[in-house]
Amino acid sequence: MRRILALACAMALPAAIHAQQPNVQVQSPDLHGSRQLEKLTEASVIRDYLESWQTLDQALDQNQAQLLGADFAGTALGKFTDTITDQTKYGIHTRYTERGHNLQIVFYSPDGLSIQIIDTVDYDEQVMNGEKVLATQPMHARYVAVLTPSQTRWMVRVLQTEAQ
């Protein structure tokens, strides 16, 4: 019986871990001649962008604004920090569970100082009061992100949804 349980756990664990990873699809860049995008740059931008989502998920779930500084700057950092302040005031936190990203780089500024990503994101947003789930809503939203380079990585300056 114990062996069966262990086997079941061993089989279930990778499935659980896999379930936490969103399905990510990356379309070829569509830059309209603004600037050529090197493969390495493209890869690092996408990596940093997806990491920023993980950071945002954590920060909004734990109401820890200090987590944001590693991935966000400017307008995005200010807005998300304010959200965490308000969530704390209202005694709530939000849990975002990403199910899928379908993203494409659509602009690379001629000076190389900004990159824009369009990302259709499927996720669940849970509004929670402590451990009590107040509501869970499946969301399907088109995000626009603007990233700029810092010394070590690409930082998200704008991250907002638009009406579909």
Added chain:
Amino acid sequence: MRLGPASLLSVFVLAAAPFVHAQSAAMNLPQNITAGSAFSIPTSGSGQGTITIVGPAQALRRNVQLGESVSFPAGVLYDAGSYVVVLDAGSSISAGTLTVTPANQPATLSFLAEPSRLPVSLPDGISGAAYVFDAYHNLITQPLPVAFNLTGQAGADQTRNVTSANGVAWTRMNSAAKEGSAKFIASVGGVSSTRIIEEVPGDPCNLIISAKPDGANVLVATAPVRDCSGNPVPDGTIVTFTENYNGTQSTADVPLKRDIASVEMPAHPGATISVASGVVAGNEVRWEGH
């Protein structure tokens, strides 16, 4: 203590009443609202509750008298994005979503222009990208006409009209033929942003030298050095003179001073003297001793 049937019934009603009220609590959400605009959420039911609006960019909460509309005045919900709205009526909760879209009136421009300094007459040498935001720093993703204008001290102004896509418009411009400061302006919907571009002379063009005797030496000097648009090349630009004589070579690097570079070199009859600056080579003279 023993309870009679009437007491039991009242306990049951009291216990069930909030649940019944909660079940009937509902709200009628607007699907989209414009950032910063006033809106209201009609509710149904009775009793007290709270409405929480939360998304990544903003969180709000209001107490609500069920059965009435909750009014949100202008300027309260202003960050563009998707929101979950939760009506908490005690033991029952209803939820929905709404989307806040950016206002279509531009308020600020984030204008990136480069370089700040470049040579004259460089095709597509100047680039600019303008991100368009509303009054609440939401990126306006609806297409908008953005005008880019480059005005300098000399030369015709250049204008490009570009329709923004996903909140950004960009262009490339040629630098002017004449040196000087130029204003690079992006404007949209009555909002503009200006950057100053310094256009400086380009590389020397048509380097020409002449030689004349100067005692035991020969004095070699350039004609006034200009770029290919006729602008004087800045003082300090290095000009290299090279003398070849009988298998030996001597060179001298001389900075331009008041448009001219000059140097004294050994006067070897039959020597050839040439001139260059950067990637530009000039003429060659042969010193015949006079």
